[in-house]
Amino acid sequence: MFTGLIQETGRVLAPPPRLHIRCRLAGALKRGDSVAVDGVCLTVTDLAAGTFRADVMPETLRRSTLGRLRTGSEANLERAIAAGDALDGHLVTGHVDGTGIIRSVAPEGNALVYTVSCAGKITALLAEKGSVAVDGISLTVVSVSTGIFSVSVIPHTRMATTLKNKQSGDPVNIECDPVARYVHRNTTAPPETIKRTSTFLRTLQENGFTGDSQ
Template identity: 50%
Template structure:
């Protein structure tokens, strides 16, 4: 489990195609200082399992399903990425509950720059809009953010100077893809309500 508070702006060192998957090597001295084989690290909001670490770098295998459902397939050497280690049991939940399971990808439609913050508009894939609400939480490329405006096929977010300086969202431009994870509480609530509205047929027997 993550919080969407990015710890480090890392960099892709190499990408090796394995046919139905890829092995990616990334530089992240901070997140690898206590990482071991089998640990999890979120890369642009995608939870990946560490294969090995060495000299401030780590490798992870990315299966075809992940490449298809996220923007990780478009990464190459030199690409900058948001990195976060899992939340410790005694840690602070600074953002919101983030699983690292991407629900879909959006595209940055535009950004309005002001003196102290940027307002960014992001497209919203069909089927996800029902989980997004104004003043609710959403994860964009692994960053926990508050929704400003929620439309049927878009939403807007405001980025403060810290987010602009320390995450990939500071340099993304119109047309760039981003990974989206909606609030898991909204998904579970929908699932529970669906079962409540349709009684189990076994109870009628």
């Protein structure tokens, strides 16, 4: 699991499927660790001085933007959280729901508003003032309608992530709040699936991942 708070942007030394990235974060990793690259959960397979490697399978390349990474590309990085770590962003699994396209980047006061188009099945899981991970970055949804949503980004977040390089027409990875996935499934699935999902949601509630824990 991750929080959506990017710890560093790394530099791609070799693109997928054998992804090789240079970063300071590599010093805190070990083989087998999980690391989110542009919001996609990958497993560290090799480490060298200041670098790590991770294998990217075809399914991941189909469902994310990682296939667009090239030598020299910059990527958002976050190490998986450990038990007891602060959850300062929101719960992010690293399993993206799909990709979207930035349609506009517009200034608003001290912020920039990014408007993103995507599949309707993704926006069905978003809500105004809810959370969404865009390229692994925990952001708050400003507005949403079928097939399009917007987020507002402060200067610190923009400059500390790859958003500083993004412009209209660029693709991004999108992951909805995982709780929203199960709520949606719980209201549309067959009864037996609803029963299993309810058990999962109760576990989240009991462990403080939703606001209704006692």
